[in-house]
Amino acid sequence: MSELVLQCAQLSKVYKSGERSLTVLNDVSFEVATGTSVAIIGPSGSGKTTLLGLCAGLDVPSSGTISLMGFKLNSMSEDDRAYVRNQFVGFVFQNFQLLPTLTALENVMIPLELRGEKNILSKAKDLLGRVGLGDRLHHYPTQLSGGEQQRVAMARAFMTSPRILFADEPTGNLDEENAEQITRLLFEINREAKTTLVLVTHNLELAEKTERVLQMKGGHLVNERLTGVATHA
């Protein structure tokens, strides 16, 4: 049995709005082994993005426990969870989430700069070259197309050589051609870096490229199946 990178046990999330409360996640448990890839699918409002946020330590559950790389996220402060994210986690978002005031190169360098590491320029340039943006290093996000922005976001995600990568609808804002390129790159680099991948998507075709699919509905994990794909084979 491979080492577990992520363990979720009986996760629930309830949002309170005035006197009303809304349960968006209810008693969800699953585990993710190191080096595997998992897709979380489900209709809008099924709780998949909430689940991703909890797994990545962006929020804490109302009940249940999350262990990421052995860290019990629900008992840690926000700043400590930020530290864990910086050390072990990479992100790719549907709307890219690049800092508009930084160039592509600077955006990619940030995570390692945050760690205080030196001599990171060449690594950032290499990664941007790897995603096909070697000639766009000093462009700002507004000067790049959607596909290019997402590639910068991917380079940033892999900059820290994360142990686990969370991707939220990574192709959701892209046209078919760009989506295909991003998907290819995502799985290629992921395979090269031997990173664990957890992605949330509506796109079944994309989900089928992972090893395991978790299906959410109404805040519950209703189905779990293996796709037969071996990501890091």
Add this chain to the structure above:
Amino acid sequence: MIEYIIKIKKVTKNIFQDPWVWKMAWRDGRHNLSRLFLFSASLITGIAAVVAISSLNYSLQDELNRNAKELLGADLVLNGTKKFDPEIIQTIEPTSVKMAGDADMASMVMFMNTQQSRLVKLTALQGDFPFYGELVTQPTNAYELVKTGRFAMLDESLASQYQVSSEDSIKIGNKMFKVAGVVQKIPGGGGLTATLAPAVYISLSALDSTGLVQYGSRVGYSIYVKTNSESQTKALIEKVKPLSKKWGFGYETVEARREGLGQGFKSVYQFFSMLAFVALILGCIGVASSVHIYAREKRDDVAILRCIGSSGWQAFNIYFIQIFVLGVAGSLIGAAVGVGIHQIIPYAFKEYIPLELNFAISYRAIVEGILLGALVSVLFTLLPLLAVRFVPPLTVLRADFDQVKVKSKARWLALALIILFPILAASYQTASFISGSLFTVGLGVALGCLSLVATALLWIARKYFPVRASFLWRHALSNLFRPNNQTRVLMVAIGLGAFIISTLNIIQNSLLNQVEFTGNKNQSNTILFDIQPNQKEGVVQLIKEHHLPVNQVVPIITCRLKEVNGKLVEEIQKDTTKIPEWALTREYRVTYRDSLTGSEELVEGKLQAFEKGKKDSVYVTISKGMHETLRVKLGDSLVFDVQGVFVKVKVAGIREINWPKDPPNFLFVFPTGVLENAPQIYVAATRVNDPQVASRFQQALVRDFSNVSLIDLRLILSTVSELFGKIGLVVRFLALFSIITGLVVLAGAVVNSKFVRMKENVLLRTIGARTTQIMRITLIEYGYLGIFSALTGMILSLGGGWVLTRFFFEVEFAVNYLELAIITSSVVLLTVFIGWFNSREVISTPPLQVLRKES
């Protein structure tokens, strides 16, 4: 696990150990430089005002310390209302010191070149005054000529006003004097003193020949002494002290003059520095408001940073560094501007400064200004920036994710410091914690009132705006309520400037209205005083000959208080009683009559006639103000020393007096039958409407009764008007800082909302709006903002002006609505211009550019 967490804690870095936050601050800030600069621009005006005023204060203090003797002109000055007794002169030992003297009094002077006459301060000099400082005349030998006989020098402004040259003559009393020259500078004179009481200088030996000094004349005598050493001065003061009480004169030392002037300047400085401080606080509010929006806009960026591992404090530090650096930069620029203004002051306001100042750069003021600027830029931006620490990283996934309100110690600390800062800063400025606290509370109340008025105006505008108005007018109004528009902050900031200016205007008009006599046909506007009893009939005849009404001819008797309720004045002075010294020791000018005049009303008691033969039946009436000052009530007894005769009286009535109405008015009025035989002079009052008749009448008066002086109340009106013009200029200059700060905040707000505006305009263009329509909407929007801001200030100034005129100045509340309309229009035009100037890009940006940016 615990070990892991401990390890995580260890890597926490403070702002100085974390180069990444500095790098990020620069990377992020370089794209917002112009916008961030606008934040600090609000600070620049405030710091500039503070540095300029502080520098002026330090220059004045330095000058006072260095040249105090020049202000007095001597080491010691004795002042009295009688000629100095030989015993006093002997005590001074004229052989061991240098002595000079003067006598001054109010007198009429006729300018022979134009045959015009006016009341002046006549100063008769003797000896080599001044011993310190300069008597600058034009020509330089003018004073030497004056000493030789019937020559006179005039204050430069007076000579200029009456076009008097060295060839002309003036008539003083019953003698002609040739003009020897003009006085450009004299210790203790010039500036505002010359505006209030322009002086004519003659020699003391020539004064007697004028026939002006008669019984009842109010003459002030001074002796100036120059000693050989400090110790001699001290010894002389010790010798003079006991004589001072015996002979009833005062004395002034260099130290006392310095302290007195220093105290006077301190009050003026405190007032102006408070105005500058208001501009600074306004700037701070502007900065805080802009940073609040800036921090809110940075929420998404912070969420990304948090997502990839930045701590809350790191995110805070990035924006804190930006704001702090710009705060320091703004303070530096503000200090530089302040120094520039300080250098202009001697040229712009030289009339108000009685000293030749050394306008060296005050490094203390600069350092204080920079520290103050850095401090306020940190303090007032802490609250919005601290909120950045709690931006949840989940925002990257859900933009609508509600931030949980976190109770933070840092936030409470920041709040406490923000409240404490104005109190401490104002206490520092006023050198008094109580004054500082009161000022802060006052400022808080003023800003609160402005904010309330602004809120009410906006509410009314929204609620009652005509729905049938055209689209442009309605849309422009709704733009004021755009999120992050800072409309209320702008209304308060600009409104405060308008408030200061219009309040000053209201007070000025109310005071001028008080001395304006054109409204009441029967009211006296010309007062004749120092009429000797044997001249009374002649003066009345002269008035009648000129077909003028004789409104009043009243006797005046001078006397002093001896006892109050059986207690000697000297005993009362020793008491801890709160009766002021001046009220006990002053010379009272009283009259006698058995009736009230039109300007009086008996509010308590009754008029009681004197019963012949009953000495204890002298019942006087007292003015309401003096009744409060002396703390006497009906039935209380007073003893007056009337030229050496003690007269016991009882208070029978209290009169409320409308002082400016129908002068002269009196603090004490005796019944007839008591003072008729006491030495007395007369005052007559008449009304002259025609300036030509006034001129002829004054000429005849100076010719026939040269010792009689005439006060032309119209002249006082023009003097008050001139004085207000000068003081008003300084206050307006400082109030302008508030307006400028408000406009800078406005420019910042326009830049802040630029992209939102662009999107709105694109939408309007998409549905068919033309550029001119968008331009009109923009102009109307800023027109509304200007009107609402000005109205905010106006409404409050009408209230504040009413309170001040009614209770502080105790005059009738008078408003010149035309002038208020001009102030309003100026504020509106300025606001529209600044709004339009900063919106040019918004109006001219092509829609496609915005749409591409959006997509």
